[in-house]
Amino acid sequence: MADSIRPPLHVERRGDRVVATLDRPATRNAIDLAAIDALHALCAELEQEPAILILTGADGVFASGADIAQLRERGADDARRGINTHAFSRVADLPMPVIAAIDGYALGGGAELAYAADLRLGTPRTRIGNPETGLGIIAAAGATWRLPRIVGEARAAELLLTGRILDADEALAWGLVSAVHDPDDLLDAAHAVADRIAANDPVATRHTKTALRAPAGAHPQLELELQAELFERPEKAERMTRFLERRRT
Structure with missing residues (x-):
């Protein structure tokens, strides 16, 4: 063609x-x-x-x-x-x-x-x-x-x-x-x-990309706000619980 x-x-x-x-x-x-x-x-x-x-x-x-x-x-x-x-x-x-x-x-x-x-x-x-x-x-x-x-x-x-x-x-x-x-x-x-x-959490991945692309003046407050959002998501507890359970086996 x-x-x-x-x-x-x-x-x-x-x-x-x-x-x-x-x-x-x-x-x-x-x-x-x-x-x-x-x-x-x-x-x-x-x-x-x-x-x-x-x-x-x-x-x-x-x-x-x-x-x-x-x-x-x-x-x-x-x-x-x-x-x-x-x-x-x-x-x-x-x-x-x-x-x-x-x-x-x-x-x-x-x-x-x-x-x-x-x-x-x-x-x-x-x-x-x-x-x-x-x-x-x-x-x-x-x-x-x-x-x-x-x-x-x-x-x-x-x-x-x-x-x-x-x-x-x-x-x-x-x-x-x-x-x-x-x-x-x-x-x-x-x-x-x-x-x-x-394999990683998609929202955490997106937030990581946001932080990587941000101008220097945005740090560290940007990361703290993004982390605060992630800390309140159920996926954080679920993934950390699976990690701890795997470590115990």
Whole structure:
């Protein structure tokens, strides 16, 4: 099926999780306006019915970047609209964790989508970075503020100012990905992480994500209020009782 009529995002729902696959093989899964619209539609669903999200790409590529053919035609008003920025922020703000399973290239906008995830897994073929300045633009869809939180300010500055692309070993050493798996095992590994998340209390998981994403000035009062809510839920007593009973056996 040609990319012009092929859905840019394949969505598979599996109970407590959703797998969303960027699927534009003719452009190496470059993120175009149709893909952004599909991400917004998916986020609207997950905001109403929270589930773990696994993001990946088809045919051994996560996303080669924003669609340059479209990007070249955009002007100042388009820049101020934040077309990719708002979609990636919506992904980042989803109630439940987002896992990016990155095989192959995640460049430019593709990298920024990966930075919006809570967890990132790679393969030996992973290549990730932001070459935007070489195209006469900046990484304006989240890299300048999300990447420093992931790898630190000095390393983020090196990547964004030089346009250097990290290989899998470097991405792992920098903490940009938390593990590297064989390409054939990548989705299974992502599901294994999702299984561990799903085994926990979903409200506690959502509150943990809220605390992790909060600005520095919100701490520690935010955590105390979230914990106060959790302390009053029956699930806390039930889970702790099961834990104590298992320890006695």
